[in-house]
Amino acid sequence: MLNDEQTIKISRVRQYTQQKLAHDYSGHDFSHIERVVNLCHRILPTEPTANDFVVLMSAYLHDVIDDKVVENSLAAKNELLLFLQELSILPDEQIAILEIIEKMSYCKNLTQKQALSLEGMIVQDADRLDAIGAIGIGRTFYYGGNKKNQMHDLNQAARADLTEVDYRHSNTVINHFYEKLFLLQAQMNTEAAKQLAQERHQFMLDFVARFEKEWLGDDQ
Ligand code: ADP
Numbered sequence: 001m002l003n004d005e006q007t008i009k010i011s012r013v014r015q016y017t018q019q020k021l022a023h024d025y026s027g028h029d030f031s032h033i034e035r036v037v038n039l040c041h042r043i044l045p046t047e048p049t050a051n052d053f054v055v056l057m058s059a060y061l062h063d064v065i066d067d068k069v070v071e072n073s074l075a076a077k078n079e080l081l082l083f084l085q086e087l088s089i090l091p092d093e094q095i096a097i098l099e100i101i102e103k104m105s106y107c108k109n110l111t112q113k114q115a116l117s118l119e120g121m122i123v124q125d126a127d128r129l130d131a132i133g134a135i136g137i138g139r140t141f142y143y144g145g146n147k148k149n150q151m152h153d154l155n156q157a158a159r160a161d162l163t164e165v166d167y168r169h170s171n172t173v174i175n176h177f178y179e180k181l182f183l184l185q186a187q188m189n190t191e192a193a194k195q196l197a198q199e200r201h202q203f204m205l206d207f208v209a210r211f212e213k214e215w216l217g218d219d220q
């Protein structure tokens, strides 16, 4: 449970993020952040030892210093540190939040899995749940269009064992399902997220199977 002071700090952080992500058109807009926060609220009751303030702060801030969302991630990080100081966030909490948002992204975990705190595992699960299911499908096509990627190309194969550099070299939208999104269900940290992932995962499998059928004119 948050105390009054923490509730005020969370609402200030919410405003900060809303302003920072107001011009994002890559699927990392503020509605993504709100869905991630809501998913954290669904996971938190099942992890009673987690520090909910650190989870919610990190959920709100997890994309504001990311180099795919902001132009200069170092400047964004310095600005965030000043903001956290201005809010009088305790030094231990600042360290915990920064560590989570710097380590949790998918591409930072490709070549070597980063050790995360319980709070980090919860935010990472929530972020990944928003990458799968119907919302995940929507975000992926939206992102692909923004990057001028093809939807599908039978001559372009999906790659395995991606490095961070490979990950940044976009493939087709459909290949992104094979290269990342179908792998997320097995990588969930918490039991609650594993449960939530099941239906979303199956929905994506069904969608891509159907998409490929229609692409080939194989549907009846
Ligand atoms: P993370 O949030 O773990 O760092 P990303 O920000 O790279 O991961 O990806 C978030 C979402 O953006 C993905 O789940 C997907 O919907 C979309 N996305 C990222 N890379 C691609 C890509 N190459 N092609 C299509 N969609 C992508």
Ligand code: NI
Binding pocket: 028, 032, 036, 062, 063, 127
């Ligand atoms: Ni995110």
